[in-house]
Amino acid sequence: MxxxxxxxxxxxxxxxxxxxxxxxxxxxxxxxxxxxxxxxxxxxxxxxxxxxxxxxxxxxxxxxxxxxxxxxxxxxxxxxxxxxxxxxxxxxxxxxxxxxxxxxxxxxxxxxxxxxxxxxxxxxxxxxxxxxxxxxxxxxxxxxxxxxxxxxxxxxxxxxxxxxxxxxxxxxxxxxxxxxxxxxxxxxxxxxxxxxxxxxxxxxxxxxxxxxxxxxxxxxxxxxxxxxxxxxxxxxxxxxxxxxxKTLYLRMKQHQENARAVAAFLAEHPLVQQVLYPGKGGMISFYIQDEKLVSPLLRALELFTFAESLGGVESLITYPATQTHADIPKDVRDAYGLTNQLVRLSVGIEAKQDLIADLSQGLAKVEAEVGAR
Structure with missing residues (x-):
């Protein structure tokens, strides 16, 4: 063969x-x-x-x-x-x-x-x-x-x-x-x-x-x-x-296609200071302007689930400082860039336009909440 x-x-x-x-x-x-x-x-x-x-x-x-x-x-x-x-x-x-x-x-x-x-x-x-x-x-x-x-x-x-x-x-x-x-x-x-x-x-x-x-x-x-x-x-x-x-190759192609679109969207948003995406795969991290905006964003999102895993077909959002990396002392985390402003996304295989729409409406709610203060 x-x-x-x-x-x-x-x-x-x-x-x-x-x-x-x-x-x-x-x-x-x-x-x-x-x-x-x-x-x-x-x-x-x-x-x-x-x-x-x-x-x-x-x-x-x-x-x-x-x-x-x-x-x-x-x-x-x-x-x-x-x-x-x-x-x-x-x-x-x-x-x-x-x-x-x-x-x-x-x-x-x-x-x-x-x-x-x-x-x-x-x-x-x-x-x-x-x-x-x-x-x-x-x-x-x-x-x-x-x-x-x-x-x-x-x-x-x-x-x-x-x-x-x-x-x-x-x-x-x-x-x-x-x-x-x-x-x-x-x-x-x-x-x-x-x-x-x-x-x-x-x-x-x-x-x-x-x-x-x-x-x-x-x-x-x-x-x-x-x-x-x-x-x-x-x-x-x-x-x-x-x-x-059995579906790994199919899924990874979709994770990557979606992640590239989401990363491009986030890079243009005024509440996002920096996007960390290596250009491959389905994982993205980004720094939001202020750590006080993290909780409002998590509450506002509807498709992205606030959870501390990754790699599933469903899109997840994780806050490393209190979830996946909580055991690393804060001074150590801060020293190498894992600050309380950092948010991590595991981009799933849903329709990318729906994921972007969810992030867009979620960030818009955060902007409105900040503006109302």
Whole structure:
């Protein structure tokens, strides 16, 4: 068979996996145990934590999409990060981008305190500054690109060369762009992770994570570790994630088309000081003129839902200062630009004219309220 395009691969996930029934839709294997015919004779499945046919189909697809050797489906995005960091031990040093998801920052603080794994933070600008952070005990660089929520894009190929020069692993959270817009492993990264709850699932109905690696040695380590700690994705949730992945390429195209239109609208509005949009994907952040305008805007919007997730078909608006990044101290946030004026949008797949109309009427109500004071 000729090499298939990724759009075809995702549409076909799970098809022809059940030879006995010919099921087109991947079956959900809920069984926790699997019968052995005799000593040393197994179907390849023993216990669902170790292996599950539904999870296998999902992991196979994730590895293909990211161009990896092996993928691991975990119970949440944070459990994916926890699995990745099982590679490190007391005394190790990690460099993270400063503008990182608040839950990641919280986890880093916890393992600093519990396991004495130390962290330094890089602003994502100059490699010369990054070089100053490298220590003899440094083991990895952890980044999100685009960063969250300031939407700063990093040069992955350049970072990969830097990491290899310093014998560091490059770990990339690819949640925002997904493999549709960015494939870090192909650019030299060692480990890719996702909060699969977001764009990979795409429907705000499943909590999941994913880790993908390109090195067989790393794969063997994480396979053994995941089986040991047990934070695997449950079969039904694997099925939900498979269902979501089937439309990933279609959805991401619409997210991006809508986001570009919304970003252009916001850039022209007098209440918006600055729009942060890297030109790809469905995530936008912007600074509103005054933090006192945030609450009126949230109340005025009708289509955009005030919630703290992202990547679903429905458009969401998030206030990082009190939601996704609340665990980062305010002085730290302010120092790198995550101020109380910052608002983040996850632009959904609705009609873009409706989304713009909602933002327009919401901002108009805010203007009227300000003018009436």
């Amino acid at each position: 000729v090499k298939l395009e990724k759009e075809t691969i995702v549409a076909q996930i799970g098809n022809k996996k059940c030879e006995k029934t010919g099921a087109v839709n991947m079956p959900i294997y809920l069984s926790t145990a699997y019968r052995h015919e005799d000593l040393g004779r197994s179907t390849g499945f023993d216990y669902t934590r170790t292996g599950n046919p539904t999870r296998d189909a999902l992991q196979e697809a994730l590895a293909v999409l990211e161009g990896g050797y092996q993928a691991f489906a975990t119970s949440s995005g944070m459990s994916a990060i926890q699995l990745v960091f099982e590679k490190f031990q007391t005394g190790d040093h990690i460099i993270s981008i400063q503008d990182v998801y608040g839950g990641s920052f919280r986890f880093f603080r916890q393992i600093e305190a519990k396991y004495q794994i130390s962290f330094s933070y890089w602003d994502g600008r100059a490699l010369s500054d990054l070089a100053l952070l490298v220590r003899p005990e440094s083991k990895a660089i952890f980044i999100e690109t685009p960063s969250n929520p300031l939407m700063r894009e990093l040069d992955l190929a350049e970072l990969a060369r830097f990491a290899k020069q310093h014998h560091l692993l490059l770990i990339v959270d690819n949640t925002f762009y997904t493999p549709v817009f960015q494939q870090p492993l192909a650019l030299g990264a060692d480990i890719v992770l996702h909060s699969a709850t977001k764009y990979l699932g795409g429907h705000n109905d499943v909590l999941a994570g994913a880790v993908i690696v390109k090195d067989p040695t790393l794969a063997a380590f994480y396979e053994e570790t995941l089986n040991a700690i047990g934070c695997v994705l449950a079969p039904f949730d694997c099925w939900l994630l498979i269902r979501g992945l």
